[in-house]
Amino acid sequence: MRKNKLFFFVILFSFSTFIWAQESIPVSVKGNAILKKVDEVLAPGSMEYYRKLINEEPNGDKKEFIFYSVKKDRDKVAMLYLAPASDKGRATLRIGDNMWLYIPNVGKPIRITSMQSIVGGVFNNADIMRLDYSAEYDAVKLDESGKEYVLDLKAKTRTVSYDSLKMWVIKKNNIVEKVECYAASGKLIKTLDFKQVKDFGGGVVRPAVIETTSPLYRGYRSIMIYSNIKRKKFPDEVFTLDYLSRLAELR
Amino acid sequence: MMVSKRLLLYSLILSTLILWKTAVAQEYDFEIPVEEETARLEFSGNLDAVWGILRTNPASPFYGLQFFDQDKPDEYLSQYRLDFYFNSDYRYKQVGFTMRTFSQYTKEEPIDLSFFELYGSLNLSPRFTFSVGKRRYNWGKGYAFTPVVGYVNTEKDPENPDLALAGKSSIYLKYNRSIRSNLIQNLSFTTIVLPPEAEILDKYSNFNDLSTAFKLYALMNNIDLDFMFYAGQNQTRRYGMDISTNLRENLEVHGEISYAKNDYIHLIQDSTIDMIKRDGFSYLLGLRYLNSLNITFIAEYYHNNSGLTHSEYKNYLDFLRDNLSSMDPELISFSKSVMSTSFRNKNPMQDYFYLKASLPEPFDWLYSSFSIFTIYNINDNSFMLSPQIGYKPFTNSEILFWPSFFFGNDDSEYGSKQFQSKVEMWFRFYF
Numbered sequence: 001m002r003k004n005k006l007f008f009f010v011i012l013f014s015f016s017t018f019i020w021a022q023e024s025i026p027v028s029v030k031g032n033a034i035l036k037k038v039d040e041v042l043a044p045g046s047m048e049y050y051r052k053l054i055n056e057e058p059n060g061d062k063k064e065f066i067f068y069s070v071k072k073d074r075d076k077v078a079m080l081y082l083a084p085a086s087d088k089g090r091a092t093l094r095i096g097d098n099m100w101l102y103i104p105n106v107g108k109p110i111r112i113t114s115m116q117s118i119v120g121g122v123f124n125n126a127d128i129m130r131l132d133y134s135a136e137y138d139a140v141k142l143d144e145s146g147k148e149y150v151l152d153l154k155a156k157t158r159t160v161s162y163d164s165l166k167m168w169v170i171k172k173n174n175i176v177e178k179v180e181c182y183a184a185s186g187k188l189i190k191t192l193d194f195k196q197v198k199d200f201g202g203g204v205v206r207p208a209v210i211e212t213t214s215p216l217y218r219g220y221r222s223i224m225i226y227s228n229i230k231r232k233k234f235p236d237e238v239f240t241l242d243y244l245s246r247l248a249e250l251r
Numbered sequence: 252m253m254v255s256k257r258l259l260l261y262s263l264i265l266s267t268l269i270l271w272k273t274a275v276a277q278e279y280d281f282e283i284p285v286e287e288e289t290a291r292l293e294f295s296g297n298l299d300a301v302w303g304i305l306r307t308n309p310a311s312p313f314y315g316l317q318f319f320d321q322d323k324p325d326e327y328l329s330q331y332r333l334d335f336y337f338n339s340d341y342r343y344k345q346v347g348f349t350m351r352t353f354s355q356y357t358k359e360e361p362i363d364l365s366f367f368e369l370y371g372s373l374n375l376s377p378r379f380t381f382s383v384g385k386r387r388y389n390w391g392k393g394y395a396f397t398p399v400v401g402y403v404n405t406e407k408d409p410e411n412p413d414l415a416l417a418g419k420s421s422i423y424l425k426y427n428r429s430i431r432s433n434l435i436q437n438l439s440f441t442t443i444v445l446p447p448e449a450e451i452l453d454k455y456s457n458f459n460d461l462s463t464a465f466k467l468y469a470l471m472n473n474i475d476l477d478f479m480f481y482a483g484q485n486q487t488r489r490y491g492m493d494i495s496t497n498l499r500e501n502l503e504v505h506g507e508i509s510y511a512k513n514d515y516i517h518l519i520q521d522s523t524i525d526m527i528k529r530d531g532f533s534y535l536l537g538l539r540y541l542n543s544l545n546i547t548f549i550a551e552y553y554h555n556n557s558g559l560t561h562s563e564y565k566n567y568l569d570f571l572r573d574n575l576s577s578m579d580p581e582l583i584s585f586s587k588s589v590m591s592t593s594f595r596n597k598n599p600m601q602d603y604f605y606l607k608a609s610l611p612e613p614f615d616w617l618y619s620s621f622s623i624f625t626i627y628n629i630n631d632n633s634f635m636l637s638p639q640i641g642y643k644p645f646t647n648s649e650i651l652f653w654p655s656f657f658f659g660n661d662d663s664e665y666g667s668k669q670f671q672s673k674v675e676m677w678f679r680f681y682f
Binding site for chain 1: 291295374377378380388389390391392413414416427428473475496499500501502541547612617647648649681
C-alpha cells in the first residue's frame with residue numbers, strides 16, 4: 001500500500017513538474033520559435049525569385065513593376081528592376097537596417113529610408129525588401145485560437161518600419177495568413193493578406209500572392225505576386241554597394 | 252495469324268523509324284544554352300522634348316555677352332530642344348560593354364553625338380571589376396553638391412542633379428570584399444587611372460598630366476565611410492572622406508570633407524585674369540527626412556573652398572561689364588572664352604544651402620508629384636526657387652511643368668543670371 005502511495009506521489013509530482021515546465025516556457029520563446037518557422041516557410045535560406053508588383057489606384061488604373069530579387073541569410077536582400085522601361089536598371093540593396101538605391105543615371109548608390117516608397121502605392125521600401133520577420137521583431141504575446149496562432153510582435157529597434165505587428169499563422173504548416181502593421185501610437189498602418197499557397201518546387205511551399213491595403217491610402221491596393229522561387233547560393237559580395245550595378249549578371 | 256504478322260511488320264517499321272530518328276537526333280541535337288551562358292544585348296534610353304519660355308535679364312553681363320552683335324531680342328524668348336539618350340549594354344559571361352550616348356537637336360543641322368560612357372569591362376568575379384574606356388564616376392554622398400568634384404567626378408548641375416553626365420577616360424580596377432564581423436561588413440578598394448584629355452593637335456597630351464585616384468570604402472557598424480585620394484604630377488593633390496548613415500527609419504544624414512593642396516583658382520585682379528593657389532577644406536552636411544505627411548526633405552549645406560568670395564565675384568562681373576561696354580569684338584570674344592573655361596563652375600561661389608521638399612500624389616492626384624527646391628547663395632543672399640509638377644499619364648511617359656525664378660541684386664550670382672526666370676515643359680518618353 002505504501003509502495004502504491006509512493007508511486008502515486010512520484011507520478012503526480014512528475015506530471016505537475018511537466019505541466020509547470022510547459023507553462024513556464026516563456027511566451028516569447030515559443031512565439032519566437034514560431035516566428036522563425038514562419039520565416040523558414042516564407043524565405044527558406046539563400047534564394048532568387050521574381051516578383052510582379054501591381055499598384056491598383058482608386059480609379060481602377062494599375063501600375064506594374066517586375067523585380068528580380070536575391071536573398072541571403074536573414075538580413076540581406078538585393079533587387080533589380082526589370083520593368084517598366086522608365087525604371088529598368090534601378091537596383092536596391094538592404095542589409096539589416098541599411099538600405100540603398102542605385103539609379104543608372106546617377107551612377108552611385110544613395111542611402112534611402114525604409115519608410116519611403118520608391119514605387120508608390122501602399123508598399124514602402126521596407127515592405128518590398130522585407131527581411132526575415134525574426135530579424136526585426138520579437139514575439140511578446142502568443143494566443144492560440146483553433147487552427148491558428150496569433151502573435152504580437154514588437155520591433156527590436158527604432159529603425160524598423162513598424163513599431164509592432166499582429167500576425168496570424170496556420171498551426172499545421174506555419175504559413176502566415178495575415179499581418180497587421182501598427183505605428184508606435186497604436187494606429188493601424190496597413191494589412192497584408194497572404195494568399196494562394198503554391199508549391200514552387202525544391203521544398204518551397206508558401207503563399208504566392210500578398211495583397212496589401214492601408215487605411216492611410218483609401219481605395220489603393222498593392223498586390224505582390226511571387227514566381228520562379230529557386231534556392232540558390234550567392235557569395236556575400238553580391239550584397240554590397242559595388243555589386244548593385246552588376247546584379248543583372250546573376251540572372 | 253494474319254493480324255500478328257501485320258503487328259510484327261508495323262512494329263518493325265516503327266522501330267526502324269524510331270532508331271533512325273534517334274540516330275539523326277544524336278547527330279544534330281544540341282543543348283539549349285542555359286541562361287548564364289547566353290550573350291545579352293539590351294537597349295534603353297529616353298527622349299526629352301523640352302519647350303521653354305525664358306524671361307531675359309538685360310542688366311546681366313552674361314546676357315549682354317551672349318547676345319552681343321545680335322538683333323535686340325524680345326524680353327521673352329522661347330526655346331525648343333530634343334535631348335536624346337541612347338544606351339546599350341552587352342554582356343557575355345564575364346565580359347561587358349557599355350555605351351551611353353547623348354545628342355541634342357535644336358534645329359535642322361548635323362547633330363553631334365556625345366559618348367557619355369563607352370567602356371568595356373571584365374567582371375572577373377563578384378570581388379573584382381575591371382574596366383577600360385570612358386566611364387562616369389560619382390564619388391561622394393551629396394545630392395545637389397559634392398566637395399569631392401575634383402577627383403574623378405564630372406560636376407553635376409545642382410538644378411538637376413539626377414541628369415545623366417559625361418564620364419572620363421579611365422582605367423578602373425575595384426576589389427570588393429564582404430567581411431563577417433560585427434564591426435565591418437564590407438570593404439572595397441578602387442583605383443582609377445585617368446589619362447589626360449588629348450590637347451596637343453587633338454591627339455596627344457603630356458604624359459605628366461596623368462593622374463590617379465584611390466578610394467577605400469567600408470560599411471562599418473551600419474555607417475558608409477569612404478576615404479579618397481587624388482594625385483598627379485601636375486595636379487592638385489586632394490584628400491577626402493565622406494560618411495552617411497540612417498539615424499531613424501525616416502532620417503538619413505550624410506557629410507563630405509575634402510582637403511585640396513595647391514588648388515588653382517582663377518580670379519580677376521586689376522582687370523586681368525590671375526591664377527592663384529589656395530589650400531583648404533571643402534565640406535558638405537546633409538540630410539534626407541520623410542515626415543508623417545509623406546513629404547521628403549533633402550537639405551544640404553555646402554562650403555566650396557575653391558569658390559569665389561562675394562567681392563571676387565563682383566570683380567568678375569565688373570570685368571565682364573567693362574569688356575562688354577568696350578564693344579570691342581575681340582574683348583567680347585575673349586570674355587566669352589573666359590566664361591566657358593576659367594569660370595565655368597556650376598557653383599562659382601563659396602557657401603550654398605539647398606533645400607528640396609517633394610510629395611508624391613498630392614491631394615490624391617494620381618500619378619502626379621510635386622516638389623520645390625531652393626538654392627540659396629549665402630555669400631551674396633541671392634537664390635533660385637523652382638517648383639516642379641510631374642505627371643505620368645502612361646507607363647514609360649512623364650510630363651513635367653518646371654518653372655524657375657532667380658532672385659538677387661545685379662552683383663549677385665542668381666541676380667546676374669542671363670534670365671530672370673524660365674518656365675519649361677518637359678515631355679519624357681522611355682524605351
